[in-house]
Amino acid sequence: MSTTMDIHEVLQRLPHRYPFLLIDRVLSSEPGKSIVALKNVTINEPFFPGHYPHHPVMPGVLIVEAMAQAAALLSFSSGAGQADDSKVYLFVGIDGARFKRPVTPGDQLIIKVEVLANKRGLWKFGAKAEVDGQLAAEAEIMCTMRDK
Numbered sequence: 001m002s003t004t005m006d007i008h009e010v011l012q013r014l015p016h017r018y019p020f021l022l023i024d025r026v027l028s029s030e031p032g033k034s035i036v037a038l039k040n041v042t043i044n045e046p047f048f049p050g051h052y053p054h055h056p057v058m059p060g061v062l063i064v065e066a067m068a069q070a071a072a073l074l075s076f077s078s079g080a081g082q083a084d085d086s087k088v089y090l091f092v093g094i095d096g097a098r099f100k101r102p103v104t105p106g107d108q109l110i111i112k113v114e115v116l117a118n119k120r121g122l123w124k125f126g127a128k129a130e131v132d133g134q135l136a137a138e139a140e141i142m143c144t145m146r147d148k
Contacts, residue, residue, distance in 0.1 A: 002028040005073070013076050014069060015088075019046040022066035023111070026073060034114040035074040039066050043105040058103035063137045064094060067127035070111045071141050075123050078115065086148055092122070093142035100135045107131045113141075121145060 005013070005026035014021065022039050029035040041058055048056040068091045075089070103109055110130045117124040122144045129137040 002030055003077070004028060010073065013073055016069060020065075021069075022062060023069045023073065026070075027110075029074060029077055031074075031077040032115060034112070035070050035077075037066075037070040037073065037111040037113075039109040039111065041103055041105055041107045041109055045105070048105065056105055058107075058109075060097075060099045060137060063099070063103060063109065063129050064097060064139055064141070065091075066109060067111050067113060067125075067129055067137070067139060068141050068143065070113045071123070071125040071127060071143055074113055074115065074125070075118075075143060078118075087145050088148050089143060089145050091141065092144050095140040095142075097137070097139040099137045101131065103129070103131055103136050109136065116140065 007024055010023050010026065023037045024040050025038045027036045027038055047059055047062065051057060051059050072089050113125050113127045116126050122142060125141045127139050127141050128135060
């Protein structure tokens with residue numbers, strides 16, 4: 001069964017807040033399998049004045065962070081628990097990160113994440129970020145829940 005989430009539901013599940021919340025909406029999610037999330041990229045992003053003033057480009061590390069946030073939402077809906085006052089969900093590894101096209105103001109970043117493995121609380125995901133159907137970035141991401 002596919003589910004969606006608006007920004008209010010995303011805020012309930014992720015501990016991130018402005019300027020580091022990088023998911024605006026979940027378009028579809030199948031617990032234990034996959035998620036598709038949306039990030040609207042606007043000129044008002046706090047990183048654009050410095051990256052770069054005359055040719056604004058979303059930093060690749062923030063695209064990867066957006067993929068990790070989508071992965072966290074997927075793992076929470078798949079039984080990993082929730083980050084709260086006693087636990088934190090950590091991004092613990094990345095493999096094969098590749099950047100294929102720049103992401104600029106006005107783009108809608110569509111983030112697609114699928115579960116590759118879950119062993120002893122260590123989740124491994126395949127993640128892709130696309131703009132207008134074109135691959136912008138991809139990576140394998142590893143995350144886990146830890147006590148604070």
